[in-house]
Amino acid sequence: MIDPSGWDLPSLTDRWRSATPFGHVAIDDLVARAALDELRQGVSKEPHWPNRGEIFEMMASGPPQQPTPRAFLEALGGPAVRDALAAITGYRLQRVDGNSYVYLAGSYLLPHTDHRPGVDRRIAYVYYLSPEGAFTGGELDLYRCTTDGSGDIVATEIAATLAPRPNRLLLFDVGLTTLHQVREVTGGARISLAGWFY
Amino acid sequence: MLALHRDVLSTDERAQLRATLDAAGWSAHDLADRLHLATANAGADDALFARLLDLANRTTRPLRLRAFQWLRLRRGDYQLLKHDARERPPAAHVELIVDLSAAATGEAELVYTDGGATLFYVPQLPGSVAVIERPPALLRYQRYLCLRVADAEVHRLRLTLA
Structure with missing residues (x-):
């Protein structure tokens, strides 16, 4: 389903390394049009449950049960993609996990880092399925953080805003200060x- | 423990207080992983505070005022556990949440948690006073105000008593 042999690895590597405020890159047109249609159908059949907490409100699936989302995750976590991502990011990756998410109007994910002590998350990813113009809002903001001597975040500003385009895979670094948010869907x-990716 | 007293402040009292706060001016606070809201530059309202302290004393035990903060939240505002953990007094204390808003939004609740499970909510109920016993492990967050609040504003006074 995902063929990284056509990726321009030197360009993607350069974009990851030069990205600010921290490593990130977008890979557009990730899968073929027919595969995208099948993925949309597969995800539409997954049950999604209301999910509300301190920093989020959206609908979330469990681990995918439908064949096409499962095949997508298998391809994403397969050796060809992991090798390509190792070349781009410098991380040796072991596996991937993922769920599907539906953000309706009023859904959001507030600024946070995905870093968890003892959990070896190396790269976060988002793959966008909605057709062009299917929603408003929902951009991914990446924050530049200023820390004090003890590592505490004392100032933040949005340094990059990434558009949620259909069939786009966004990858970004996971660390103590890789703050990001999903803007409220309107x-x-x-x-x-x-x-x-772990 | 939570005690919620309804209709403590009238519509007129709340409107007068909001006008006073607006006249004193607001300071914006924006630290992405902690909070996004405004606090008023106004000082203490001695008569109101005495009345609220009396209410708290009758609800709990004899207490003294330790700190206060006037807060305003609009769409897009929030306050997270990380901020509460840094800001709150480390020892057990009593907290009063006084809702000065013009109207209920059906949103904007304060959520109290032990860091895992949600233990209880304080609803956004204009004119109400919530009295909360806060042991050291009880943390609080202010839920993000999404588009459902439209152009409503939530005004609160928070008193820290011990």
Whole structure:
């Protein structure tokens, strides 16, 4: 389903390394049009449950049960993609996980880092499924953080805003200060697959 | 423990207080992984504070005022556990949440948690006073105000008593 042999690795590597405020890169047109359609159908059949907490409100699936989302995750975590991502990011990756998410109007994910002590998340990813114009809002903001001598974050500013384009895979670094948010969706349905490489 | 007293402040009292706060001016606070809201530059309102302290004393035990903060939240605002953990007194204390808002939004609740499970909510109920016993492990966050609040504003006074 995902063929990284056509990726321009030197360019993607350069974009990852030169990205600010921290490593990130977008890979567009990730899968073929027919595969995208099948993925959309597969995700639409996954049950999604209301999910509300301190920093988020959206609908989330469990681990995918439908064949096409499962095949997507298998391809994403397969050796060809992991090798390509190792070349781009410098990380040796072992596996990937992911769920699907539906953000309706009023859904959001507030600024946070995906870093968890003892959990070896190296790269976070989001893959966008919604057709062009299917929703408004839902951009991914990356923050530049200023820390004090003890490592505490004392100032933050949005340094990059990444558009949630259909069939786009966004990858970004996971660390103590890799703050990011999903802006509130203001209309429509933002549907994505997201998770981490370990 | 939570005790919620309804209709402690009238519509007119709340409107007068909000006007006083607006006149004193607001300071914006924006630290992405902690909070996004405004606090008023106004000082203490001695008569109101005495009345609230009396209410708290009758609800709990004899207490003294330790700190206060006037807060305003609009769409897009929030306050997270990380901020509460840094800001709160480390020892057990009593907290009063006084809702000065013009109207209920059906949103904007304060959530109290032990860091894992949600233990209880304080609803956004204009004119109400919530009295909360806060042991050291009880943390609080202010839920993000999404588009459902439209152009409503939530005004609160928070008193720290011990």
